[in-house]
Amino acid sequence: MYERGAVRSLTAKGQPGRCQRCWILETFCICASVPVVATRTEVLVVRHDRESFKSTGTARIAALALPNLRILSFGENSEPAKTDLPAEVGPGTHLLFPTDESAPWDGSVVKRLVVLDGTWRQTRRMYTKLPSLHSAPRLALPEKSTKVLRLRESKFEAGRSTLEAIAEALALLEGDDVAAPLHALHAEYVERVFRARGVWEHKKAAEEAR
Numbered sequence: 001m002y003e004r005g006a007v008r009s010l011t012a013k014g015q016p017g018r019c020q021r022c023w024i025l026e027t028f029c030i031c032a033s034v035p036v037v038a039t040r041t042e043v044l045v046v047r048h049d050r051e052s053f054k055s056t057g058t059a060r061i062a063a064l065a066l067p068n069l070r071i072l073s074f075g076e077n078s079e080p081a082k083t084d085l086p087a088e089v090g091p092g093t094h095l096l097f098p099t100d101e102s103a104p105w106d107g108s109v110v111k112r113l114v115v116l117d118g119t120w121r122q123t124r125r126m127y128t129k130l131p132s133l134h135s136a137p138r139l140a141l142p143e144k145s146t147k148v149l150r151l152r153e154s155k156f157e158a159g160r161s162t163l164e165a166i167a168e169a170l171a172l173l174e175g176d177d178v179a180a181p182l183h184a185l186h187a188e189y190v191e192r193v194f195r196a197r198g199v200w201e202h203k204k205a206a207e208e209a210r
């Protein structure tokens with residue numbers, strides 16, 4: 001459901017010893033401890049095709065935990081850009097994409113949350129090429145109050161992984177009961193990937209010293 005055939009087989013077959021679902025080395029597979037988190041909000045992750053090949057993509061892990069999440073693909077190298085996102089996203093759709101025009105949630109009904117998944121530059125280009133999103137209100141996340149260990153360093157203070165951003169948006173919209181298991185899942189995912197690479201102790205110590 002969350003990975004298309006070609007992408008999945010290419011990546012999974014190309015990386016022997018990895019779990020086919022979470023893509024972590026089988027010894028460190030996270031699948032048995034992924035919670036199932038039911039949400040009222042439908043989450044649509046529009047993922048840049050290049051992102052879909054990366055083994056550190058947290059959208060894949062979010063999809064394992066959230067039955068109401070779908071990953072849609074976005075191929076940039078065609079004109080117009082090829083995407084599974086409908087031309088009309090409908091009322092009640094909000095966009096999670098940090099820009100100056102993002103505003104704190106005003107309490108209006110959020111039926112659907114669209115999340116752009118890719119690098120900072122990719123998502124900015126994706127946004128430009130997805131006119132159906134231009135009228136959707138943009139949801140701002142509150143400032144981070146805790147340190148979070150991530151697989152990818154961000155040059156932005158507020159930089160979040162996709163799973164983390166989804167968890168924070170759902171905390172806002174549906175409360176901590178929904179968000180807490182997702183934050184725990186993110187922390188465990190990061191730890192397992194770092195353990196699989198043999199760098200966990202080093203990363204943990206470096207983070208604590210920060």
Ligand SMILES: [Zn+2]
Pocket residue numbers: 019020021022023024029030031032
């Ligand atoms: Zn797994």
